[in-house]
Amino acid sequence: MAFPWGALLTSTLLFSFPIIHAADDSTDKYNKKGDIRKHRPLFKPTVWKQAHATFYEGGSETFGGACGYGDVVKDGYGLDTTALSSILFKEGQTCGACYEIKCTKSGVGCKAGKSSILVTATNLCPPNYDLPSDNGGWCNPPREHFDLAKPAYLKIAEYKAGIVPIQYRRVPCKKEGGIRFTITGNPYFNLVSVWNVGGSGEITEVLVKGEEKVKNWTNLKRNWGQKWESDEMLVGETLSFRVKASDGRYTTSLRIAPKDWKFGQTFVGKNFP
CATH class of the missing domain: 2.60.40.760 (Expansin, cellulose-binding-like domain)
Structure with missing residues (x-):
């Protein structure tokens, strides 16, 4: 079932982007002060952590709500997206971050044989202080919680489960083309x-x-x-x-x-x- 206090479905104004200009062949050799930049390692996966996941209904034009993405499919994120509880959302800073998620207990609604999915953070799951955090207020602080877009949720869990235990970690985002x-x-x-x-x-x-x-x-x-x-x-x-x-x-x-x-x-x- 979908949860009524699911992700914040923020209406966004969609624009037509008729022209796309590409970047010059530039380097990133210098920092803001013009000094030679020291090499920083590439972003690496983090350690696995425990959390829970629910799902919310919507579509390509609402799954990007609180992050301001107009249409997650047209913008290249697909439907494998997630809303984050506020403790993870960080007032929008985490928009665009990528996670690997796996459902951890087959006896409570996890689908057998599906190891993990990769999702992008594109929305906020707002708190519901009228309900306790362990019974409906899944996104209340300080819970780390994922309210998955329904198409992503159904890849790892049964619809009837509603809420499932998961493991998650941050992973590098692989994108085609430039920013x-x-x-x-x-x-x-x-x-x-x-x-x-x-x-x-x-x-x-x-x-x-x-x-x-x-x-x-x-x-x-x-x-x-x-x-x-x-x-x-x-x-x-x-x-x-x-x-x-x-x-x-x-x-x-x-x-x-x-x-x-x-x-x-x-x-x-x-x-x-």
Whole structure:
């Protein structure tokens, strides 16, 4: 059964992205101060931990709710997605992170023969303080809980089970192509959606710079999920972006948005391996 206090199904405004521009062949040799960057190891799987999983109904345009992904299928995440309890969601920082999940006890609804699934965090499972955390309030703090999109849940567990014990771990995100930057807003307020992120999948910092008015790297502020805001006058600027992942690595995409870029367009930058 689906749980009525499942994931937050945030309505998102869908944009048409008619033009996608690719990044230059740029390196990530330097840090924000211009110093030579020390090598950081690639993101590695974490240790296995215990938790529980439920599921929620929805579709490709709602499974990305609280992270701001318009359509998880069109955006390349597929339907193997999950909403996270707030302790894991971290106010949107964990949007885009990838997890390996396996159902651990065959006698309580886990499907036999299915070892694990890989899912991406794209939504929030909000607390329900009207119910105890061990009886309906599954996503109440401090529980680490996964409210899986129904198609993902049914790969590892029986529909009738409702809630099942799981093991989970963070794993590297494998993405095709580069990081996507979609710019919306108006000349006085720019909102940049950052998606299709490889490596840790989890973005902690986004910077932008132009070549005329905004010549220095300028931090964007997290608005919600993986939408980042800037009140700089970016219209008419050739734009470069720099992204920091939760494992401390940076990737820099130089001059990916041409001077005549338009709101609603998507630009492709350099991804993490």
